[in-house]
Amino acid sequence: MSGSGTRDTRGQFRKGTSGNPKGRPKKPVTLRSSPFDVVVDRELTITRNGQPRTITMEEALQHRTYQDALAGKRMAEREVLKWIEKREDWYRRHAPDTSRDKVEFKMSPSPDNAKEALEVLGIVSRDERFDETDTYAPRQLLEPWAVQAAFDRRRGVAPLTDTEIASIRRCTRNPDTLRWPKERS
Known part of the structure; x- marks a missing residue:
């Protein structure tokens, strides 16, 4: 053999030179499932x-x-x-980033005005039957959820009288949606 290439005169590979520069061929990967x-x-x-x-x-x-x-x-x-x-x-x-939710602030022009505060809190709403120029006092109606919450808190009290029921009906928006408390005898 001649001394050409990667081999010496004896046919041996020179130091630091591999006879297989690409290395051992890799085995094909077979996915074994358990x-x-x-x-x-x-x-x-x-x-x-x-x-x-x-x-x-x-x-x-x-x-x-x-x-x-x-x-x-x-x-x-x-x-x-x-x-x-x-x-x-x-x-x-x-989860969506809730830290950037816009908060709507509502303020009453007069902090002493309880009617406007109740409206801002959503406990009452304006009664459409009366316009702003009307001098009749009850221009707001209680929201049904607020009346229902009051009913649910009644514990061990006397049953509602007919006058109280009539007053609640008159002052509540959609009074027919209410679940009235059961009367005790």
């Missing part, structure tokens, strides 16, 4: 309420884990808690 992955990728057909439905084995396993957690099995409870933490973390990362 037996668990093969099972999880399958689909099941279940019948619920007479309706067939196709679900993945993963969904079936999750459903079973939920059932076990509800039955009080500790490992299932831990797994469900991990799922909840992952979901909550995802929501935190993908």
Whole structure:
């Protein structure tokens, strides 16, 4: 052999020179799936309420884990808690930025005016039956939600009289939507 190229006079590769400059050919990567992955990728057909439905084995396993957690099995409870933490973390990362929400400030021209304050808070609304020039006193009507909240807070008091019921009906916008308290005898 001649001394040309990467070999010396004896046919040996020179020091620092490889006979295979590209290296050993790499083995082709074969993705081996575990037996668990093969099972999880399958689909099941279940019948619920007479309706067939196709679900993945993963969904079936999750459903079973939920059932076990509800039955009080500790490992299932831990797994469900991990799922909840992952979901909550995802929501935190993908939640819209609420720090930039615009806040609408409403102010009454006169802080001593209780009627305007109630209107700003949405407890009352203007009564359209009367215009601004009318001198009749009740120009505002209570919102049904505020009256309902007052009804819900009544505990152990005397039943409403007919006069009180008539007054509430007269001063409430849409009084027919109210759930009236049950009278005690």
